[in-house]
Amino acid sequence: MQEKGLPQGLRLRSCNVLETAGEGALAPLYRALESAVPQTSTNSGRVIWVHFGVGGNSPCFAVEKQAVNEASFLCPDELGWEPMEVPIIDSDGGISHVRQTTLPVDNIVKALAKTGYLARTSLDAGCFVCNYVYYHSLRFAEQHGFDSLFVHVPPFETINKESQMKFVACLLDVLASLP
Numbered sequence: 001m002q003e004k005g006l007p008q009g010l011r012l013r014s015c016n017v018l019e020t021a022g023e024g025a026l027a028p029l030y031r032a033l034e035s036a037v038p039q040t041s042t043n044s045g046r047v048i049w050v051h052f053g054v055g056g057n058s059p060c061f062a063v064e065k066q067a068v069n070e071a072s073f074l075c076p077d078e079l080g081w082e083p084m085e086v087p088i089i090d091s092d093g094g095i096s097h098v099r100q101t102t103l104p105v106d107n108i109v110k111a112l113a114k115t116g117y118l119a120r121t122s123l124d125a126g127c128f129v130c131n132y133v134y135y136h137s138l139r140f141a142e143q144h145g146f147d148s149l150f151v152h153v154p155p156f157e158t159i160n161k162e163s164q165m166k167f168v169a170c171l172l173d174v175l176a177s178l179p
Contacts, residue, residue, distance in 0.1 A: 007176035011045070021077040022132045029133055033140045047146040048103070048175055049137055052168075053130035055152030059159075060118035061167060062152040064125045065105045067135035070095035072127045088135045099138035103147050103178070111174045117167055125150055149175070 006012060016032050018025040036047045055062050069092045071083040087095050105121050112119040125131035134150040141148040151171065153164055 007173045009045075010172060010176040018129075018133065019078055020129050021079040022071060022073070022081055022083070022129055024077070024079045025129060025133055026136065029136060030140070033137065036146065037144055046178075047144075049141065049146065049148045050171070050175070051130075051133060051137060051148070051150040053126075053133075053150065053152055054155055055126070056155075057158065058152060058154050060120055060154065061112070062120055062122035063105050063109050063112075064101070064122050064130075064134060064150040064152065066098050066100040066123055067125045067131050067138055067150070068095065069093065069097040069099070069135060070127075071132055073129075074127050077129055088132055089139060092139070099135055099142065101138060101147065101149055102141070103149050103175075105149075108149075108171075108174055108178075111177075112167075112170060115170050117170060122152065126152070 014032055014035065016028060018028055033049065036049075069088050071086045071088050072095075073082050073084075076082040085095055087093070087097075092099075109119045109121050125134045130150060130152065134148070137148040137150070140146075153159070153167070156164070159167075
């Protein structure tokens with residue numbers, strides 16, 4: 001991004017690192033999400049929240065289509081919380097309720113592939129904080145007419161940091177070109 005700048009028409013409002021803890025991530029997540037709400041009255045531009053998480057030992061980038069209303073952590077988060085089969089949002093119903101992004105994930109993945117990145121569409125945001133955060137973000141986005149996207153990235157041992165930063169720049173180019 002420093003070399004070529006942001007894509008035409010794209011403004012990056014904030015960049016936040018959330019704690020790897022379900023409940024611990026919520027306050028900063030909602031602060032970031034809510035920060036876009038008042039700006040929509042003065043700016044008619046599209047708002048897209050892009051979230052990233054490490055996807056285990058995956059050799060490629062996984063663009064998530066959906067999140068499930070289920071908090072089931074296979075190990076404790078950073079604050080020691082280890083929920084099992086608990087609805088993330090009680091009022092949304094059971095743990096099988098799904099929220100999907102409004103973004104064209106398959107087209108995004110195809111555009112990334114055309115630029116040489118190994119990316120795939122995923123229907124499973126995982127059983128940890130990633131799904132938990134994405135579900136909250138998708139719900140908030142739906143309520144406010146915004147878009148939300150979650151991308152699982154490989155660990156740096158699999159794809160180095162520099163290559164991943166180039167991927168992020170490419171992803172932002174793709175998102176900026178969406179109709």
